[in-house]
Amino acid sequence: MQANKHLYLFLFLLVFTTITVVAQEDPIVPLPIKAIKDTITAPLLPMSMAKDSISVDSATIDSTSGKKQLLLGKIKYKAKDYVKLSQKDKKIYLYNEAEIYYQDTELKAGIIIMDYIKNEVYAGRIKDSTGTYSQLPNFKQGDQVVIPDSIRFNFDTQKALIWNSRTEQSAGLGALGGQDAMKVLAEVTKKENDSVYFLKNGRLTTSKDTVDPDYYIKIRKAKFVPGKKIIAGFSNFYLVDVPTPIALPFAYFPLTTGRTAGLIFPTFGNDPNRGYFLQNGGYYLPINDNVDITLLGDFFTNGSYGFRTQSTYIKRYKYRGNVNFRFENQITSQKGFDDFSRSTLYNLQISHSQDAKANPNSRFSASVNLGSSQYFTNSFNQINVQNNQNNNLSSSISYSKTFPNYPSVNMSLTATHNQNTRTQQVNLTLPTLSASMERIFPFAKRDGIKKGLIQNVNFQYNLRAENRIATTDTLFFTKRMFEDAKIGARHTLPISTNFKVAKYFSVTVGGNYEDVWAFETFERGVDPDNPDSNTEVVLDTIAGFDRYNRYGLSASIGTTLYGTFNFGEDKKIQAIRHVIRPQVGWGYTPSSEQFYDTYEDNDGELVQYSRFEGTLNGAPSLTQSNSMTFSLQNTLEAKVRDKDSTATEAKKVSILKNLNFSTAYNFQADSLKLSPIAMNGATSLFDNKMSINFAGTLDPYTIDNNGTRINTLNVKNGGSLLRFTTGRIDVSYSLTSAIFGKDKEDVDEAKAVSDEYRATSGGSTDDLFGFGLDNRASNDRKAEEDIENPLYGNKLPWDLSMRFGMSYNNTNRQDEINRANLMFSGNVSLSPRWDVRVSSGYDFINNGFAQTQLGFRRNLKSFDLRFDWVPFGSNENWFFFIGISSSLLQDLKWENRSQR
Incomplete structure (x- = not known):
């Protein structure tokens, strides 16, 4: 404020001295003082001050007009070449890289003229000796930027007139995930206030080249709300400055960023079997920040229709997912014709995943894909063509819970679905209950190191219960799909221990007890109504709980062998390393004859069968198993010199990631005791x-x-x-x-x-x-x-x-x-x-x-x-x-x- 007072005093003395000199009538008597050239030329300010930012006090009142100033802040301005203050015009002239700052308003241009009585600025370009314009005005107010040829702006009313303006509005999500930009150009723009502009003879385009765009939408008059919308009158589409028949009597262009509700424009076409159609048109609705929904539809003139809904939801650090449902009512030809047909198709997809941080001891997830087997192959919407070679649909919904206290228990409840779209067979488990208790070492401390045969003794408990359904596509979601449901449970209790022998051999010894539950069994015999038939039929289905148990013993011994062949560090292949892991195992399972019955066929021969045949987990083995298993695992890798001369170490190259062989020998078999050798590998x-x-x-x-x-x-x-x-x-x-x-x-x-x-x-x-x-x-x-x-x-x-x-x-x-x-x-x-x-x-x-x-x-x-x-x-x-x-x-x- 003090500096401004000195500035005003200096200007007053300068003007007063000039008036006094002009009014002096007596001749001037020269003083005996050496003349020195004055560095100040009125009305220009010193260059040192002209290049600095000069603040104008908003509280100053012009005494010549008596008008109270409405400025709410200081105005700062500067220019590269000069700042000219004209007392006669009450204006300040800024030339070359001129800049003015006032509150949230910035104005940069080649030339700026400021009327400090009216509180208005005029900005424009400058032209060089070749006639080329440069330094277009750049007007910024808040987040809005306008680049015109010239502009007139009033600090008091915040109104402006803009000629040949250019502005860019970011809105929506682009094809690559970022925001797209709409360029708004207009011959004349009237700024009414901070949020409303009126355009005349405007152009809208997303082209990078705004001077000569390859297309634009021409609007005669429009209301422009930055960051929100453009409402225009008659508008038509221009392609390379050539008008096209695409026109609308009025138009609305949303410019909001983020997700906003709106119509989705459909696709037009003609189907020879269903007539004219509109496809993939609908509405997008963001319900809130966490959920949105998209509704799309297809309509044909012969009565066929389809609709699709897609909803995406997310809650940060909790869960996320989406739900897609697609339905089609397909009508071919016209009713009354011989080739008339009608069918319905649907597809449901659900995906849900829980954030790991949400609950470490509880988790819910879903991945569902089910529907008509012919949906992808017969869908009239061609966005589904890419999936027409898919032969399988599968789903899984699971909830798991962990009880962390010792011994910890993991439980899960899972519903699964598997559908073959070629055979139309559908298999479901509604549901599957699984539970497992962590491995317990009864002869060792929980936190201690386990050594030897005794301390490594451990056991575990597992449960698996299922309700399995096998049906077809046509019976899906009907009562008949539950007619052949199979329910059962299996409890297993594995016990094992491991120890070292001769330092290099690892030995594992163990046993497994299994208890199998069934809730429905079957008695078999000859059909009394057809005694001449030798066909086995189920005479009676016995409902109720039944069970059988079985156990087995096992042992295995294995080791790891290493072989390295060195060729020298000066060779391209320096070494080859071969790792072999042989293993020999033994397994024993007794027969379960006690769970078998007999019936007499028409030839008088006794036929053995188990009442558990046909149940969920099947029948136990009638024969005793006593076999040896052999397996051999191989990996092969080379150590080669790196092509990079700066590398200090050789590079490892895998020759064989794995090469495995396995077979078995059954001591109890009457013949063919040796099993075929299975081989697999990868590289x-x-x-x-x-x-x-x-x-x-x-x-x-x-x-x-x-x-x-x-x-x-x-x-x-x-x-x-x-x-x-x-x-x-x-x-x-x-x-x-x-x-x-x-x-x-x-x-x-x-x-x-x-x-x-x-x-x-x-x-x-x-x-x-x-x-x-x-x-x-x-x-x-x-x-x-x-x-x-x-x-x-x-x-x-x-x-x-x-x-x-x-x-x-x-x-x-x-x-x-x-x-x-x-x-x-x-x-x-x-x-x-x-x-x-x-x-x-x-x-x-x-x-x-x-x-x-x-x-x-x-x-x-x-x-x-x-x-x-x-x-x-x-x-x-x-x-x-x-x-x-x-x-x-x-x-x-x-x-x-x-x-x-």
Whole structure:
């Protein structure tokens, strides 16, 4: 305040002195003082002051006008070249990089003129010698920014007139998860107050280039509320400055950030079997910050309809999930025609997960996917086409509870569902109760170290009770689905101990007791109404509790052997390490003859059976088991010199991740005592880019002419030591163009395909089995700044995924390959704006292609163009789409598709 008083006093003296000099009539007598050039030239301020921020006291009252100033704060201003104060015009002129600050208002421009009587500012551009304008005004008030050609603003009323304004409004969620921006341009803008603007001859676009946008919506008059909405009169769509027939008498553009309720624009089309239709139109409603719901519908002129609801909910640090329900009422042709048909399809998906921090001792989770078996194959909505090769639907709902006090007990209640969409068989457990008590060491301290045979003795208790239902798709959710329900329980009590022998051998000895409960048993016999029949039938179903028990003993001994072959540190392969884990086991289970009965057939022969046959857990074994088991596990890895010369240590490379063999010898069997040798293994090659899994069966016995195994070793029958009966191999391989480039680390950053609905539906999350025809999220738009160049150089980005599977069968000397197929998918970018992808496969046994899809993507800056095509097969179809990329105007689109 004191500095301002001195400033005003200085200006007053300067003006008064000037008036006095002009009014002096007497001649001026020069004084004998050496003249020194004055550094102050009126009315300019000293350059040192001009370059500083000068504050104007808002409490100052102009004495010449008598008007009380309404400024509520200080005005600060500065400029690069000069600040000119004009007493005659009552204005301050700021030139070149001029800036003014007042409360939450900032104004920057090439030139600014401030009228300190009216409290108004005028800002505009400056023009250089070539006639080019620069330093456009930048007007910022709060969070709102406007960049016009010129502006007039009043500090008192907060009103403004803006010419050729440009502003950007962020709203909604973009295709890549971020916010999209709407650019608002207008020839004349009137700022009424802080929250309302009126536009004349405006343009709306999401194009990056606002000077020459590739499209815009022209509005004649509009009301603009920043951050909320634009309400416009007559509006029409311009494409490259060419008007189109797309127009509306009035329009509403929401600009709110976050989630807001609103209509979802449908897709129009024509189905030859159902008539004209509207698809995927509806309403989005955010109920609160934790829950939202989306309602979508399909309507056909022949009466077919469908609807979908999707709700997502989340509570931070508690739980999250979603619920999807889809229903279709399908009518083919017209009522009264021979080909008229009607069917209903549905699909329900529920996903719920609990945060681990919510309750460490209690947890609830759900993953449900059930519905009509033909839903994905017959759905008229093509967003479901990508799941039409899914043959299985499965669900699981579980609640688990832990009682932490010693001994701790874990309990869980689970309901499961499994549905084969080809056979339409449905299996459910409603529910399954599981309980287990933690392992108890009765001869050792709880916190102490357990050593030796006695201290390592431990036992555990487990319970599993089930209500299992097997039904079909047509009987699902009817009373008849419960007719063949099976209920049972099983209690197990394993006891074991382990100890070391000769320092290097680990020995485990134990036993297992099992008590099986059934609530329904069956008596068998010959049907008295048909005595000539030898068919076994259930004569009586006995309801009520029944049980049997069984036990077994087991022992095993194993060790680990290491073998290292060193070749020298100067070699490329410095060493190979082989790890072998052999194990020999023994198991004994007595027979359970006491739980078997007999009946006499028509030939007078006695037939043994168990009343527990056909129950949930089946019948106990009639024969005694006394067998030895043998297993051998192998891993093989190499130590190779690293290609990186700066590396100080060699690199470990896996040659065989595992190679396992197992067999058994049954002492109690009358023949064929040696079981076939089972083999399986896995490895990876080319820096883990290729994975290989294989398995096979080797049989030591030969077969007769009927293909039946006989008690004769194959080698004694003139064959090899072991007969290779079955085998399979699966190979997966992925390649990208980055592998052959210099930046190898880019391979790990390859694009990942994300389709939550497809994964929840049980489908594959990669493109090997097809991709969605109508999935906007699958179009991974590149950023505008990354696609400025129209062409790549000498390298085209690409990726390729392949999966090969083959099975071999020789159980009856068929010597045949019964499965051999190759699935592949790939993507290639022909240019920064052109992407092509393909998904297909070939069956070498049946000599036919799997579902083949071709996809084309074209980035048209503000637009996306897509064409997806299934050229042949039962799902032959195509889909074409062109529309605005931004989620703000994603309903401005045109699409067309064939019908399946």
